Amino acid sequence: MPELPEVETSRRGIDPHVSGRTVTKTIVRQGKLRWPVPVQIISELSGQTILGTDRRGKYLLLNTAAGCLIIHLGMSGSVRIVDNSQPAGKHDHVDIEFTGGVILRYHDPRRFGCILWSAHPSDQHPLLRDLGPEPLSEEFTADYLFARSRGRKTPIKSFIMDSHVVVGVGNIYANEALFMAGIRPQAEAGAMSRARLQRLVASIKEVIAHAITVGGTTLRDFVGGDGKPGYFQQSLRVYGRGGEACKSCGSVLKEIRQTQRSSVYCARCQR
DNA sequence: AAATCTCCCTGTAGGC
DNA sequence: TGCCTACAGGGAGATT
Numbered sequence: 001m002p003e004l005p006e007v008e009t010s011r012r013g014i015d016p017h018v019s020g021r022t023v024t025k026t027i028v029r030q031g032k033l034r035w036p037v038p039v040q041i042i043s044e045l046s047g048q049t050i051l052g053t054d055r056r057g058k059y060l061l062l063n064t065a066a067g068c069l070i071i072h073l074g075m076s077g078s079v080r081i082v083d084n085s086q087p088a089g090k091h092d093h094v095d096i097e098f099t100g101g102v103i104l105r106y107h108d109p110r111r112f113g114c115i116l117w118s119a120h121p122s123d124q125h126p127l128l129r130d131l132g133p134e135p136l137s138e139e140f141t142a143d144y145l146f147a148r149s150r151g152r153k154t155p156i157k158s159f160i161m162d163s164h165v166v167v168g169v170g171n172i173y174a175n176e177a178l179f180m181a182g183i184r185p186q187a188e189a190g191a192m193s194r195a196r197l198q199r200l201v202a203s204i205k206e207v208i209a210h211a212i213t214v215g216g217t218t219l220r221d222f223v224g225g226d227g228k229p230g231y232f233q234q235s236l237r238v239y240g241r242g243g244e245a246c247k248s249c250g251s252v253l254k255e256i257r258q259t260q261r262s263s264v265y266c267a268r269c270q271r
Numbered sequence: 272a273a274a275t276c277t278c279c280c281t282g283t284a285g286g287c
Numbered sequence: 288t289g290c291c292t293a294c295a296g297g298g299a300g301a302t303t
Contacts (some may be wrong), residue, residue: 110296161298170297208294259275
């Protein structure tokens with residue numbers, strides 16, 4: 001599923017093909033996504049030039065002089081560049097066609113993603129306005145997490161997955177970062193020491209930075225081809241490995257449910 | 272304010 | 288082989 005590294009990899013993959021190009025038409029085959037695709041984008045986008053691409057958390061942004069196209073990939077979405085001789089397949093819900101016959105094609109089997117339009121600067125959009133800092137930014141520090149977590153009874157894993165605290169930490173990376181930091185997912189956020197949060201911040205940055213680096217090696221998959229988005233292939237140490245042996249100490253990894261999400265951890269390595 | 276629950280959707284895996 | 292069901296998951300919005 002696309003997490004922040006996949007979205008960033010997608011952005012880097014499509015940017016050279018869409019930036020500076022002008023939209024000739026937009027085709028919406030299936031507008032029933034997470035929210036209905038606003039029909040106005042068909043008219044708003046036409047004739048607009050993409051000034052550049054951006055990313056905020058897991059939101060992919062395409063900027064024009066008239067406004068900003070906001071794309072979220074949900075958990076099964078992908079974007080790729082094709083030319084207009086490529087027939088649309090199943091789940092290819094939206095095409096944005098540019099001069100020269102270049103098409104940005106949005107594909108999303110489960111339709112948990114969204115495509116929205118913001119006439120105002122994207123950081124004022126309700127979905128983006130209250131988001132926390134980027135995990136790789138200088139703002140995301142142990143001091144910040146410490147201050148934000150005081151008084152919070154919620155488990156640390158739920159806390160770091162809250163996009164209002166920090167963006168882009170999905171279930172996979174939350175599990176991996178907590179393992180790397182030696183912290184149990186159910187530890188109370190508000191009771192954690194600054195030193196432990198420092199380890200956690202470092203782990204989150206490391207896991208995500210590494211994933212972006214690795215994702216960058218599969219950029220070619222975003223152009224043409226079969227549209228496989230080149231999902232980050234990481235050697236997961238805990239995620240999806242409940243009941244298996246810890247790669248560090250050999251103990252059997254435990255699996256629990258937290259707020260409807262599976263958490264896997266090593267009771268020996270994580271305290 | 273914070274914690275918890277619900278829902279959107281379909282591919283995949285497991286049971287029979 | 289094929290049908291059926293359970294489950295996965297991002298994250299906003301409603302509810303407690």
